Amino acid sequence: MSATKLIKLTIDGHDVSVPEGTTIWDAARQAGIEIPVLCHSPRLRPVGVCRMCVVDIGQRVMAASCVRPCEDGMKVDASSPKVQRHRKVLTQLLLSDYPENSRREQTTGDDQLLALARRFGIDQIPFAEGASNGARGRDASSAVIDVDHQACILCDKCMRACNELQHNDVITRTGKGYGARIAFDLDAPMGSSTCVSCGECMAVCPTGALTNKLIVPVRANRRGSNR
Amino acid sequence: MKLLNKMMHLQDRHGAVTDTMLRELSLSERVPLQHLEGLRGFYPVFRSAPAQRRQVQVCRDIACLMHGGSNFCELLKAAFAGADAIDVEEVSCVGRCDTAPAVLVGEVPVSGSVTEIAQWATGKKPLPAHEPTASPRHWPTDPYADGKSRYGALRDHVASTDDRKHDALIQTLKDADLRGLGGAAFPTGMKWELTRKADGAPKYVICNADESEPGTFKDRVLLEELPHLLIEAMALAGWTIGATQGIVYLRHEYAKEQKALQREIDNARAIGALGKNIFGSATDFDIEIFVSPGGYILGEETALLEALEDKRGEPRNKPPFPTNHGLWGKPTLMNNVETFCAIPIILARGAGWWSTQGRRGYKGLKYMCVSGDVVSPGVYCVPWGTSVSELLDLCGGMADGKNLYAFSPGGASTNILPATKRDVALDFKALQDAGSSLGTGAMVFIAEGRDLLELAMSEVKFFRNESCGKCVPCRVGSHKAVELVESAMAGRPAANLVELLADLNSTLVQTSICGLGQVALAPVMSVINNFPDDIRPKLGADAVKESR
Numbered sequence: 027m028s029a030t031k032l033i034k035l036t037i038d039g040h041d042v043s044v045p046e047g048t049t050i051w052d053a054a055r056q057a058g059i060e061i062p063v064l065c066h067s068p069r070l071r072p073v074g075v076c077r078m079c080v081v082d083i084g085q086r087v088m089a090a091s092c093v094r095p096c097e098d099g100m101k102v103d104a105s106s107p108k109v110q111r112h113r114k115v116l117t118q119l120l121l122s123d124y125p126e127n128s129r130r131e132q133t134t135g136d137d138q139l140l141a142l143a144r145r146f147g148i149d150q151i152p153f154a155e156g157a158s159n160g161a162r163g164r165d166a167s168s169a170v171i172d173v174d175h176q177a178c179i180l181c182d183k184c185m186r187a188c189n190e191l192q193h194n195d196v197i198t199r200t201g202k203g204y205g206a207r208i209a210f211d212l213d214a215p216m217g218s219s220t221c222v223s224c225g226e227c228m229a230v231c232p233t234g235a236l237t238n239k240l241i242v243p244v245r246a247n248r249r250g251s252n253r
Numbered sequence: 254m255k256l257l258n259k260m261m262h263l264q265d266r267h268g269a270v271t272d273t274m275l276r277e278l279s280l281s282e283r284v285p286l287q288h289l290e291g292l293r294g295f296y297p298v299f300r301s302a303p304a305q306r307r308q309v310q311v312c313r314d315i316a317c318l319m320h321g322g323s324n325f326c327e328l329l330k331a332a333f334a335g336a337d338a339i340d341v342e343e344v345s346c347v348g349r350c351d352t353a354p355a356v357l358v359g360e361v362p363v364s365g366s367v368t369e370i371a372q373w374a375t376g377k378k379p380l381p382a383h384e385p386t387a388s389p390r391h392w393p394t395d396p397y398a399d400g401k402s403r404y405g406a407l408r409d410h411v412a413s414t415d416d417r418k419h420d421a422l423i424q425t426l427k428d429a430d431l432r433g434l435g436g437a438a439f440p441t442g443m444k445w446e447l448t449r450k451a452d453g454a455p456k457y458v459i460c461n462a463d464e465s466e467p468g469t470f471k472d473r474v475l476l477e478e479l480p481h482l483l484i485e486a487m488a489l490a491g492w493t494i495g496a497t498q499g500i501v502y503l504r505h506e507y508a509k510e511q512k513a514l515q516r517e518i519d520n521a522r523a524i525g526a527l528g529k530n531i532f533g534s535a536t537d538f539d540i541e542i543f544v545s546p547g548g549y550i551l552g553e554e555t556a557l558l559e560a561l562e563d564k565r566g567e568p569r570n571k572p573p574f575p576t577n578h579g580l581w582g583k584p585t586l587m588n589n590v591e592t593f594c595a596i597p598i599i600l601a602r603g604a605g606w607w608s609t610q611g612r613r614g615y616k617g618l619k620y621m622c623v624s625g626d627v628v629s630p631g632v633y634c635v636p637w638g639t640s641v642s643e644l645l646d647l648c649g650g651m652a653d654g655k656n657l658y659a660f661s662p663g664g665a666s667t668n669i670l671p672a673t674k675r676d677v678a679l680d681f682k683a684l685q686d687a688g689s690s691l692g693t694g695a696m697v698f699i700a701e702g703r704d705l706l707e708l709a710m711s712e713v714k715f716f717r718n719e720s721c722g723k724c725v726p727c728r729v730g731s732h733k734a735v736e737l738v739e740s741a742m743a744g745r746p747a748a749n750l751v752e753l754l755a756d757l758n759s760t761l762v763q764t765s766i767c768g769l770g771q772v773a774l775a776p777v778m779s780v781i782n783n784f785p786d787d788i789r790p791k792l793g794a795d796a797v798k799e800s801r
Binding site: 074076077078087094116120123197200204211 | 272275276286287288293294295297548565570572717718719720721722723724725726728729730732733736737740747748753756757759760764765766771
């Protein structure tokens, strides 16, 4: 076994040493410090798009901890008021376009965006709400998976799950900028795409965008209100 | 490159890349459908169904907005009413700010009155020739004024048997203090050195010729009139870092410039300056042009690399940087057109000569592209350290005898400054100290009487429109900011609007993946901060109260 170089750094004042190449997010996790994240899970290649995991490393701008490797001597601030303030604004931005009802929250009760909203104590959103016009639409064409584009935060998890974990290669992002959204094959309805209903996408989805269609009615697990 | 080139070929030939074509492409190239949809949905040149009608594209960004007015596109549409087979659409800056308002009929840039444009578009009047100029001007950064001894610096270097000559070249670039002139100002010598030392093969040399920021068109002129300098510098870069392949990533709207560059590439091959065994040496290097499928974000260097790898052009998280981990994960040297074009004369005449070309202690020559309310907009090559007001004088002063009110020194991403700062020197540090930056060198002069908030918001909307959508702060934040300000301009300001915008701006600056998101709100923040008496009342009562 070849010797791996150890990197020493501090995270929120705690001394941490990890093998070279470890991300800040993983290092923090090993040290028992939980950095919030929506677009990452240890099962997936990190992409750093939700920016919720940003940390202050004393540089010009913050770093997304899920993709930034640790460096020797780094001083990471993962929980300061400044860091939390940015995370709160990011959460508010996502909530401003979020539908009134999240199917994930209504069924399994584990909507991660709404959990962050509660964690940051967000009770109002200062931005214009974009969900009421339902602009992004819903796709109920699959027999198994319900697609609510309005609840999609483009975290990219379903794409990695479909294309990289399961190698089904069905899901992409189409469009660009604010109009970007997930799509199946050549932007077909999910039910008429090459989707094999493996369920990996809805298993990794952090929001109400991809949820299991209920074949047998199940009583909702109600944990608090939706907002 | 392979896939996107095939898709662009289909688009050119059939006016669309249809589902049927993508299904065939998916089978022949063994690429999933979803990947092809991702590309078609991302790049603006692709259409999923053929446009039935002739395309007229109207630029909506700052210089064109100033000259055409916000209803220019509407006026054109009205002029075409009844004439079917013409489709008019607004597009982002097409790099012809010197002939604003800029319009593309088909692929041909035109400029004129609504009536004239209607005549071109309906075929009543033949479109102007779209050929490279037959008589390029003489520019002061061209060491080959005679036109005969071109590629002299390349000839000298590849013929050298002295191993120290590579490092000497890098040292010369350092001594000249040459920096990236695409806007980032990264020291060029250091970039060449990092790529030279980086492990990995093959290495690549890429020219970023995708300038697309509103107000920016200097590279367009260099590509048309000085392509031999670009080719020579790229070949020198290949020789220095040990690369044999060069790629020019060219913006889609520069068809004429592409022709000029391709002609010179062909000429360079014919005289032995490109290809195998350059000038009889052991050095091989060649260049191909890749035409971008469109979008400002592709000028971001890692988005550009993603596009070259046939992916959606979304910026990568950095580090790693392209010098070590660039195209296909290999060391890649990427410079802007103007940066490359400065190198032959620095090598031919020395860093000392270059240093003496500046003024007030600054080094070198800079191409500025000037637009807005000036008598003679265009590209000007000026000594570093020239002041803003001296540049204005060179352009014949303000149009219509109006007074200067404000200026944006370096493109949409640079803070708008008041006329009182007109004596500041054109230099990275000097403009930074003045509260802005030199950016790409895209100077927009703004006269008294202009609606500065409207102009600043046109720039914010540009960034919103051009956001790739990859990260949350830029994708959602730029959109929400536009909504907030437009709502205030319509008389419905949010409570604590200025504070809210400042917080949002801070999050975009601190958490966006790339420079686009980081600067997206800069134009509006700069006018709020630098022109409070003008702007705050326009943003509503709360904003005024707060400022006192």
